[in-house]
Amino acid sequence: MNAPLVDISSVSHRFGQQTVLKNVSLQIEPGSYTILLGPSGSGKTTLLSILGGFVSPSEGKVFIRGEDCTSVPPAKRPTTTVFQDYALFPHMSVGANVGFGLRMQGVDGATRAAKAREALALVGLASAFDKKPHQLSGGQRQRVALARALVVEPAVLLLDEPLGALDLKLRRQMQDELKAIQKRVGTAFIHVTHDQEEAMALADHCVVMNDGRIEDEGPPERVYARPSTRFSATFMGESTILSGTVTEAKNGTISVATPAGAIMLPGTLQPGAKVALAVRPEHLVLVAAGGAVALGTAEVSDVVFQGSFKRVLATSTVDPALQFIAKAPASASVQTGDNVAVSCDAGDFILLTH
Known part of the structure; x- marks a missing residue:
């Protein structure tokens, strides 16, 4: 049996006296689309921050590709993060925004531009290379953030409620596009949301979190049809x-x-x-x-x-x-x-x- 791409082992985390993650263990397979689903305060965003290297766990280990990444800073680990607010540089062109991570890696300008154009084409924005972020719609800016994250070819792409700022119709459209892009690039996506419909639309691996623990995990069809706990039965859809x-x-x-x-x-x-x-x-x-x-x-x-x-x-x-x-x-x-x-x-x- 192949080793998991990501292995979260007995991770706990405290902010002061408050314990926000309680002995969480989770494995992520290569090429999977994992959704971390739960209400506010369930620990899902903290877990994503630990995976991205923005927070060091109080206890436990994080392994990526079999290597201990628990104390590795964000820039040094094989992950990239897409934030809800896009975090694009307003003074840079779209192409420069997408190529920024490659620039930090010392990639030359011509290669950067070529790779940025490829990434923009992947998300359906080939014509936006020379535009500024303020000239784009919210959905287009979200796709630029996605291209910027994918261009550095991470082993794991982390998405922190990436569709939360979009209206309902655009969110549904972006769900379809995210799933299609993930299938094309084959990168493992780990996506935080509190939207049950979003989880069912996107995930092939759904992780239901509550009060710092994993309540249930598995294919969304199984989690919905045969939930393991009362909380899972009432949060992943109604019962x-x-x-x-x-x-x-x-x-x-x-x-x-x-x-x-x-x-x-x-x-x-x-x-x-x-x-x-x-x-x-x-x-x-x-x-x-x-x-x-x-x-x-x-x-x-x-x-x-x-x-x-x-x-x-x-x-x-x-x-x-x-x-x-x-x-x-x-x-x-x-x-x-x-x-x-x-x-x-x-x-x-x-x-x-x-």
Whole structure:
């Protein structure tokens, strides 16, 4: 088995008395697009700063290409960083901005210019070489920052919320372009965001962080469909959460007592075990469905039209603390105040033990 490109080993970090990273270990494979996903304060930006060499960890090691880079300064390690604010030099042309890293490496002017033109062509800005940054749109400036980072051919490209300053349409467009560029150049990208949709659009390796720890990691399809923890189930997309207790277990099946009634599903937990059952919005059905698990009735409290579907919030009539989140077809006639029957196929429950 090949060694990972990046190996973060038992990294912890403190700012004064506050511990912001708690014994984090993570491996990044060559050619992968890794997303560090989490809320503000989860430690994702600190971890990226440690990878880039801008922060030295309080404990632990960072290996890149098998070499210990824990104390290596940013300019000496095989990484480059793209920041949210682009950090372009306003007095320099676009070409000079892109070639700046090569200039710092002592590359001659002609080679710099040629490589800068290649990098700009890669991001679709071949004609912008002689322009100044203020003549470009926000999306174009983001692409210049990307070209400047890629021109020095880093082993790992670090992206700190690079699309956060863009409007929604441009952000979606840049997501598509980022993914295409990453596939073309084959460099490993590590990208910090708090946007779950961005994570699912870009990543082939998704790392969900919370309170300085890694909650879950894997392909985004798996993290979404079968999250490992309750936090992951509610942060990587939305979920209805049913708290429950295992009351019976035999022949690989458990019975879980929940506010919506007893639910049978595959499992080997012991009676008395506290669990949570998560259901994704697209798996909740707002009518009684034959063969599905009935979850009782609920009163619709909110309906939001979102184009291809309606997002429906409904409160259980049995337990007011139980809130259902469902996706109904855009054509559904459901309205606020309606009483609806709620059901779900047994195979769509996600069993969470922590």
